[in-house]
Amino acid sequence: MLFNSVQGPSRLNDAVEKQHAYLTACLQAIEEKLGWGDSAQWTSADFQRLSDRIYESTKVVLSASTLKRVWGRVKHEGKPATSTLDTLVAFVGYENWRSFVMAQQQIPQSAVVAPSMDIKKKRLVLWALVVMALIAIGFVTFYRAGKEDMPAGTVAETIAVSSDDYAFSSEPMTRDIPNSVVFTYDASQAPIDSVFIQQSWDLVRQEQVSKDGHKHTSVYYEPGFYLAKLLVGQQVVKEHPLLIPSNGWLGTIDRMPRPIYLKDEEFLHSDRLGVAAEAIEASQIDLKPDPPVVKYFNVGNFEPLSVADFSFSAEVRNDYAAGNNACQFSQVMLITEGMPISLTLSTKGCVSELGLMGGGQSISGKNADLSAFGVDFSDWVTVGCRSVDGKLVYEVNGAEAYTLPLGTNPPRIVGMVFLFVGTGSVKAVRLHVDGESVFEAF
Incomplete structure (x- = not known):
């Protein structure tokens, strides 16, 4: 059935309100499951942790930037794809978006908690734009967004x-x-x-x-x-x-819709990577109360190397602990041709929020002991990962911190990225394969 392009204003408003209510209910269910408090106060690191939690639960990647769009934290003129909605509701135990909507239709309206007016207005405008776009574009967009809701025997299945x-x-x-x-x-x-x-x-x-x-x-x-x-x-x-690829090292400050790119002289030094808080503030970015995420990339500047026999190490330090950054979340990630290999660090009291990735698995500090990744950032922290006898061995300050099976068909490493909430520094980067040096810096 084609989307009716001659609906009256009241029917359009009803459709907008219903879709808005379903999405709001979905987001509220996720927020209640997480128990992280008011989502309006969530930081960039919180959305990244949510991305990791969703992947751990559903094995589907929804990026932090995608989640920010869905929560209305950044401007985006469009509606979430059906596949995105399916993943969100799967995280809270539903088979797909259709089953979630059907469940919501059984809930009396009095049981639905109204969102704040600011959020409600933003999402109402979002869904109004969606409906207007559907009317203007017609069947193609409607087919794309709603094909999974069509009955058996329709074009989408044949x-x-x-x-x-x-x-x-x-x-x-x-x-x-x-x-x-x-x-x-x-x-x-x-x-x-x-x-x-x-x-x-x-x-x-x-x-x-x-x-x-x-x-x-x-x-x-x-x-x-x-x-x-x-x-x-x-x-x-x-x-x-x-x-x-990157042309050597690239430093960025995470911002939507596009990052801020650091000048080489702001972060690339002879003995380390690191950007001062003053340089961040000079870019008109406040570090308080919600510090940004700083990233240092190096991608495609060495021949891809197998994870089957490699070793990696680096020294890192989160340099900002003020404001609400007491946890000093930091991440070291090896970019591969498949799932990345990554570890996260924090101060000791925040290890419950940490996670690991590697060997086709994602590990959460909610149900695993990642206490070894709780560190004191007042000094440099040495982190490492290597493959030994079919396992990925993660190390912190020279001690084994965790192991994961290497998995079948180990991917190849093509780059690396270091992430710091606030700001941070990196030195002594070493990457070896078969005992031979492939990449060294600082």
């Missing part, structure tokens, strides 16, 4: 495609960041007009393209390893790896 009928490739334009990528595709054999390019694992970065077109461009604001996909409907017909 598309038959062969990957041999499609072509898909990409080419980055530079080694600098931001970096534009030109996608070349051929989807002329698609049986429907709903053709999309998903530029990464982040479902928000999915854009509709012309079925009869051949070029599409996109901008990447951070380096990393991505898996680009060509979709017909929501069926992946072609995909390929996409490496967005």
Whole structure:
């Protein structure tokens, strides 16, 4: 059934209110499960931890930036994709968005707690824009967003495609960041007009393209390893790896919709990486009460190396403990061609919020002992990870802190990133494979 483009204002308002109420109920359920207090006070680190928790529970990645958009913390003119909604409600125990909506329809309206007026107004405007966009664009957008809610036997379930009928490739334009990528595709054999390019694992970065077109461009604001996909409907017909390299070290301050890029002289020193709090404040960013996340990237500047026989070490220090940054959350991540290998650090009292990733697994401090990753940042902290006898061994200050199975088909390491809530420093970066040095810095 086509979306009715001649609905009266009252029916439009009803639709907006209902969708707004369902999304609000979903977010409230997540907030109650987490028990982190008022989401209006959540920091960037909180959204990153929520991203990790969702992945741990559902094995689906929703980035921190995606979650901020859903919670209305950043401006975004669009509605969450159905797959995003499915993942959110799966986190609180529902099979999919449709089952969640059906459950909400059984709840008396008096039992629904009204959100604050500011949040309500923001989300009402968001859903109003969604409905207006559906009316303007018509069936294609409605099909994309609602196909999973269609009854059996509809087009969404009967598309038959062969990957041999499609072509898909990409080419980055530079080694600098931001970096534009030109996608070349051929989807002329698609049986429907709903053709999309998903530029990464982040479902928000999915854009509709012309079925009869051949070029599409996109901008990447951070380096990393991505898996680009060509979709017909929501069926992946072609995909390929996409490496967005950095030109040496890159320092950023996390901001939406685009990060702030640090000048080399602000963070890149002869003996270490590190940006002073004064330099951050000079960029018109307040460190109190909610400090930003500072990142240092190095991606695509050495030959990819296997995780099967490697060792990595670095010395790190979180340099900011003022304001609400008592936990001093910090993260060290090795970017791979699959799941990253990462460890998080904090002061000793905050280890419950920490997590590990590696070997195809995600470990939460909520149900594992990660106390070894609670540290004293008044001095440098030596962190490391190496593969030994089919295991990933994580180390803190020379002592074994945790082990995970290496897993089957170990991926290759292509880069690294260091993250600090507030600001932080890095030195003595060492990466070896088969006992030979592959990358060293400071």
